[in-house]
Amino acid sequence: MSVETINISYCTFTLGDLHLGVPVTEIQEVIRAQVRTRVPLVSSVINGLINLRGELVTTVDLRARFGLPPIAAGTESMNVVVRRDDGAVSILVDEIRDVLDVAAADFEPVPSIFSGPCRDLMTGIYKLDGSLLLVLDIDKLLDVPAVHRDEVHS
Amino acid sequence: MDDNELDEVVNEFIVESHENLDDLDRALVLLEHDNDPNVVARIFRTIHTIKGTSGFLGFSTLESVSHVGENLLSKLRDRELMISTEITSGLLAMVDAIREILQTVSTSGDEAGLAYPALVERLTELAVAPTAGVEPEAAPAPATFTPLTEIAETTPDVGEVPKPQGEDRPPASETLRVDVSLLDDLMNLVGELVLARNQILQFVQPQGDPAFNATSQRLNLITTELQAGVMKTRMQPIENVWNKFPRVVRDLTINCGKQARLEMEGKHTELDKTLLEAIKDPLTHLVRNAVDHGLESPANRLASGKSTEGLVRLSAYHEGGQVIVEISDDGAGIDADKLRRKAIQKGLLTSEEAHSRSDREMLNVIFLPGFSTAEAVSNISGRGVGMDVVRTNIEGIGGSVEVQTVLGAGTTFRVKIPLTLAIVPALVVSVGQDRYAIPQVSLIELVRLDAHQSPEGATVIGGIEWVQGLPVHRLRGQLLPLVFLRDVFENDLYDGVIDSEPRESFNIVVVQADDHQFGLVVDDISDTAEIVVKPLGRLLKSADTFAGATIMGDGRVALILDVMGIANRIGITTSERRGSRAATGVDVTDVSGTWRRLLLFSLGDRHLGLPLEAVARLEEFSPADIEMSGHRAVVQYRGEIMHLIDLGDELGMPSSRVEGQPMQVVVYTDANSSVGLVVDQIFDIVEEHLDVTETADSHGIAGTAVIHGQVTDVIAVKQILRSAVPAIFATASEVAA
Secondary structure, three states: OOHHHOEEEEEEEEEOOEEEEEEHHHEEEEEOOOOOEEOOOOOOOEEEEEEEOOEEEEEEEHHHHOOOOOOOOOOOOEEEEEEEOOEEEEEEEOEEEEEEEEEHHHOEOOOOOOOHHHHHOEEEEEEEOOEEEEEEOHHHHHOOOOOOHHHHHO | OOHHHHHHHHHHHHHHHHHHHHHHHHHHHHHHHOOOHHHHHHHHHHHHHHHHHHHHHOOHHHHHHHHHHHHHHHHHHOOOOOOOHHHHHHHHHHHHHHHHHHHHHHHHOOOOOOOOHHHHHHHHHHHHOOOOOOOOOOOOHHHHOOOHHHHHHHHHHHOOOOOOOOOOOOOOOOOOOOOHHHHHHHHHHHHHHHHHHHHHHHOOOOOOOHHHHHHHHHHHHHHHHHHHHHHHHOEEEOHHHHOOHHHHHHHHHHHHOOOEEEEEEOOOOEEEHHHHHHHHHHHHHHHHHHHHHHOOOHHHHHHOOOOOOEEEEEEEEEEOOEEEEEEEEOOOOOOHHHHHHHHHHOOOOOHHHHHHOOHHHHHHHHHOOOOOOOOOOOOOOOOOOOHHHHHHHHHHOOOEEEEEEEOOOEEEEEEEEEOOOOEEEEEEEEEOOEEEEEEHHHEEEEEEEEHHHOOOOOOOEOOEEEEOOEEEEEEOOEEEEEEEHHHHHHHHHOOOOOOOOOOOEEEEEEEEEOOEEEEEEEOEEEEEEEEEOEOOOHHHOOOOOEEEEEEOOOOOEEEEEOHHHHHHHHOOOOOHHHHHHHHOOOOOOOOOOOOOEEEEEEEOOEEEEEEHHHOOEEEEEOHHHOEEEOOEEEEEEOOEEEEEEEHHHHHOOOOOOOOOOOEEEEEEEOOOOEEEEEEOEEEEEEEOOOOOEOOOOOOOEEEEEEEOOEEEEEEOHHHHHHHHOHHHHHHHHHHHO
C-alpha cells in the first residue's frame, strides 16, 4: 500500500472562525453542554468539572486557551471528550462539524504565517477545498501553566 | 509444571517470605532481650522454610545465605551459642540480604548475580566462635521445635470426629489472600453505588409509590452495609507498620550510643491500608527522631536523674472518627529558646518575630523546611529535611501533626489520621449558586449571627468586628478570624458581586486547620452528607484550596474544600485567637486531666457539661421520629438505627422536658456506632481552663466545676454508655479509650 492511500479521520469543530480537528482515535465521545461546576483559583483555561456518568471530567476552555473572548451569551459550548492516560478531559468548542477523512500525505507543518497560541497548539494543517483544517496538539493544549486566574488578569 | 504455575509458586513464596521476614525482624530484637526458646524455634522454622523452598526453586544464593543463617540458628536453638549483639546484628543483616534477594527475584525473576560472600563468612564465623563461659546445655529441642511429621502422625487419632463426606480434605482456610487492586476496584464501585444511592434517594417522596420507597430504603441499607463491609476489608492493624520499629530503634540506639526501650500500645488499632502505607515513612521518621533527637545520651540521662535507658512510646487509638497515633519520648524535650536562636541563625525568622512568638508557637518552627536542631549532621538526622516532609505527607492524607513538649521530661508528637479517604461525612454549604463540601473532620461548630445580635460598640455588623481591617467574631470571649468564602473565590467567580446589601444573618462554619481556628462565612448551610471523594484530575493539581470533588445527589459536581489550603492562602498563621489565649496565661501545653472544651446543657434545674471530644453532632428530633426497638427508644439516623438514651434517667435527675416538644440530642460517635443522648436544653460551648473536683461517688459524673458562676457537673460519657447500652459500648469504648 502506498503512502498516498492512507486516510486519517478527523473529528472537526469550530472555534470562532477557526476550523479545528482532532484524530477520531483520540476521542472518546462528543456530548452537548453539561452542567459545569466552576473551579475557582485555578487557570481560567481549566474552568470546570462535569459529571460524565459518575466520572469527574475536567473541562478545558479552548477559547480561553486561544485567547479568544468567551462564547456569545445564549450559545452553549460543546464537549469534545478526549481520553488520556490519566483520565478523560473535555474540550469546550463552539460547534461540532463533520468527521473528515483526509489523506495522510496532505499533512503539512504549520505555516509561518500563524503566530501565537495557534502556532503553538497545532501539530500541522490540511489544505481542504475552501478551508484550512488545523490539527490540534492535545498534549500541548493540556499543558496549561499552573497560574491563578487573578494573576492572568493583572 | 509449566511456566505459569512456576511463576505462581515463586510469587507465593515471595509474598509469604516477605511477611515472615517482617515478623523476623521483631522476633530477633525480642530475642536479644529475652532468650526465649520458642522464639528461637520460630525464627529457625522461618529460615528453614525459606532455605528449603529456595533450594527447590533453584535460588542458590538465597539458599546459601539462609543455610549459614540456619546453621547459626540451630546452634542458638541447641544452646551451643548464646545470643549476643553481634549475632543479632549478623542475623538481621541476613534478613536484609534475604529481603534484597527476594526483591530482585520479584522484579527480575532471578537472583541476577547477587552474592553475599562477606555475610556468609561472617555468619559462619559467628557459628563457630564459642561464646566464652557458656556451657553447652543439653538440647531440649523436641520441646521447642515440633517437627511437622509428628503432628501428621497424631492427626488420625481424632478420627472419631465426623468428617465431611468423600475424601480427606484439608481444613478449609479461614483467610484468603486478595490482591489490593481488586479491593481498590471494589471500593471504587461501592463509591459509585453510594452516589447512585444518593441520587435515587432524591426521588423518594413521602407520598410517593410505597413500593419504590420501600425498595429505596432497602437499597439504602444494603449500600451502607456494603460500604462498611468493603471498608473493613481494607482495614489493617497499625501493627503492620509498627512491626519494623523495634528493629529501627535497636539499630539506631547502637549507632548513636544510646539505650532505649520501645513500648507500643493499641497496636490493633485499624486503619485503611492506603493510609497505612502513607503514614509508614512519616512515622518511621518520627520514631527515629525520638531516639536521635529526643533521647539524651546515657550519661546525660544519669546526670538529670533518669535511668540510662530512654523510653520511646507509641500509642494508637480512635477518637472522634479519627485515628490518633502518638510518638512520645522521655527525653530532654524541645527548648523553645534554642529553637529561637536556631531560627534566627538560619534566617527563617527575624529576631523580633522569634521573640514575639510564644514557646508553643515556636515549636512549630521544627516543621519549616530547612530546620534542624541537631548540632552536628549525622547519618541519621540533622540534615534539616524531614519534619517538613513528615508534615506535608500527613497533611496530604487529610491528617495533621502537632507537637507537645515539656522541657526535661520529653516530647510527644500527635498524629491525627482520618479512618478512610474514600467516603467521608461532610457538611454541604453554598456560596451563590455553588455548593462546596467541608469534610467533617475539619469542622468545629456552626455559628449563626443574626443582625439583632450586634452588641453596642463601634463598627459592628451583626456580631462582626474589624481588627486591623480584618473581620473577626467574638466567640465566647475569643477572637475568631473570619474568612468570607465569597471573597476568597470572588476574583474568579463572583466578579465583584460582593454581597453589599446588608444581610440579616451570617452563617459561620468554624473550622480547624492545624491549631488555627477560623470561621468560614458562607451564604447557606444545607446539610450533612456522606460524600465520595474523587481526586481532581492532573490539570487541577494546582487547586490547593480543594481536596477533591464529589458528585452530589442531583448529579452535579461539588468541590471539597481543603481547609488547610484555604488557611494557607489567606495567611492565617498566628491567629489572634491563640494570641489572646496565651495572654490569659493559660498553659496550652498542659492537657493533663483538664478538659478545655465543654458542651453545656441542662437537665431540669441542673447544669451539666460534656467534653466536646465526645460530641459528634447536635440534633433535634421531633417525637414523631422516635420509634421503639424492644424497650428502647431509637431513631433512624444517617441510614442506621441509633439508640437514644435519656440522660436524665441514667443520671437520676428529673427532666423538665415537655412531652411532644422536639428533643435536643447530643450524638456521641465512636469507631463503631453512634448513640444519642437526650438532654433538656443545650446552652453553649465553653473553652477554658477547668478546675474539676473529683466526685467519684456519683454515677456518671466525672467531676464538678464552676462555669459562668454555675456549679456544673461534668459527665463521664463512657461510663454512662457502658452501663446504659453495654451491648454496644462495653468493648467499643475500650477501643476508643
